Amino acid sequence: MELKEIKCESCGHINPPGTQLCQSCGKMIDSDYDQNKIKDLMRYDGSAVRSKTRSKSIFDRIWIFFTSVKVGVSIILAITVAAAIGTIFPQEYYIPIGVDPGEHYQENYGTLGYLYYSMGFHNLYSSWWFLVLNGLLALSIIAASIDRGIPLFKSLSRQHVKKHGSFFRRQRLFLNTERPADTSSLIDAFSRKRYKVRQDGDSYLLEKGRLSRYGPYINHMGLILLLFGSMLRFFPGMYVDEILYLKEGETEEIPTTQGQYYVKNERFVIDTYDKEDGEVFQQALSEGSDLVSNFQTDIVFYKNNSTDIAGSSPDLEEIDEYSIRVNHPFSFGSYELYQSSYDNSQLKAMTFRVEDSSGNTIGDNFTINLDNPESQFAVSEDISVNMRAYSPDFLEVADNGTLVSATPVPTNPAFVFEVINGQESELSLLQIMNSTDITANNEYNIRFVGAEEHVASVLTVKKDYTIPFIATGFVIFLIGLSVGSYINHRRIWIRADGDLMFAAHTNKNYFGMKREINEVLESNGFEAVNDKLDEEDNDKNKE
């Protein structure tokens, strides 16, 4: 890469070669920065990056491998690509509950889908290779940080005040001028700019913002904590995210509580906004649609006092009542129950009526509870109906005359009814809106009147002990980022034997530092500091 001036794309400021951040607006200019390490001596303050020396044991080799920035970036890239691929088809928790995932992906997305499934992309965040990649990322972060951070820390904490003349001349900001009678006013002026002053004979080291150098390491610590927190999610008891499907009126065990706690769905409510109210969403409401204002499950929370075995009925003691609404979960211990969704697709009961051949309704309607059907229904004084057979998901009539069901779910119910009038009886097969006479010349018809659905509330059972780790990790990460970005590590070396030698270094924002220094220098009667980059530019222009 040849050295040339860089025009900032953002503000048009002409920056000297090698600039990383635009000196005017601060935009990142040189993305090749990391590849040109050699320019970057001061990053680790000239100390040797440990791994760049020599390798011995297998552990050393592993270590050195993972200290490489290239390896670290490759791991991050692999994780990113994997995460991107993981969005091509839905993750497993989005496919219908209960279906075989292998078949589902094959059927819906073909061979690619099957490949996706067999490589674990359908459950990306818990696939073994994704976990390994994250572990390797952690190792890479730790190794690279220790390898660079410790030598940096040592060299920064053991700085010597006295520097060789060549060191001064090699700094970008340099000034060699006539020594004044008294340097103390200059030093004081810098000390008022909050520089810490160290003195060794006639040499001074002024320093501020050293913390800036540790920004990346603070930020890496945050990342490690974040990775640790997400690892804990796989540890038993640390993290629970389960679905609880609860029909109105039913009591169910709360998953992962080992049968200790039960919850009953007393009532599920959907409230809508009042159209006459005129307060909110008036426009949408006037277009005729109902807007839901509240999803709510009224629950009773029980503790099971029986420690008995599977299948035996629990001994429930009522502990609490609560109305779970969206964003208002019910909490007990470290668990929380959230309102997630609801389902009213399952049939609960069906109502029928009997009519005679001329179409007159006879007696009362009768209702069949599909969960636990009764078989006798008295319709009127003379006439009763006998439910001879019921199939929740009608498939066919078997050879022995019984109804065969394809599944136990009432999605296509069929019934065989016997209408009894004194001594006479007649049979008919009834599917919803479709009836077939079994006996000939039936006098009575049974008609479908209506159906009632189960209202089921879907709750999410959550428990998460990893949040404190992840949140702390993230806060530390952000602190590290700000420390590294907004604090500048500025050092000034002054030697006052013979001439006055003055050199300055900063890890970023030379523009700002130059301004700060020149302000002080000029107010103390000195000339402005020389910037080597400017000089080089001028030289080049002359040529």
Place this chain on the structure above:
Amino acid sequence: MRKIWSYNCHDTVIQDTFIECYNEAMNQNDRQVINMKGRTRNILRVSIIVTIALLIGITLWFNLTSGTKAVEVGDEAVDFKLTTLEGEEIQLSKLTEDKGVILNFWGTWCKPCREEMPDMNDIYTQGHEDYEIVAVNVAENEQQIRQFISGLSADLEFPIALDREKSVTDAYNIGPLPTTIAVNKEGIVVKKQEYQLTKEDISTFISESTE
């Protein structure tokens, strides 16, 4: 060769020379800064690599074993208590005190279940002094079960346990129906089959459970 503003020791090919050059520029005394005591360094490296390898291993192990675990051959059978269609209460551990037990998880809507029932019944009625069959119905109502039995040529002699809440089915983590499990007198699962039983299969189940 590139000319770079800060030092003269830039484009040196060999790292060590480069570092030395730089250190001279910094200060002769600074050189010792670079050295970290070798032993501490090795302990640190080894312990970090080993710790991370262990943590990855543990996480993978938890991840692979966390999935719902089905009861398999060699496992201890989960004890349970259920009510039968006749209203009696049965408990597995009481049955296994003196008999081998065959658990048959079934549903009336499942064709192979319907087909194997009469076969099981035939063998059962020929004598069952040393074993017991428990047909665990998965979450159906009595009407459905009675309707199914009424369609059979002979009544089922063995008890039909009602698992209405699916608590036993879940405890055994039953996948497809029918699933048949043989439990011996020690309460250990000795055989498991996840498809329809032939008459020979039923006999094998019986002999294995009574061994």
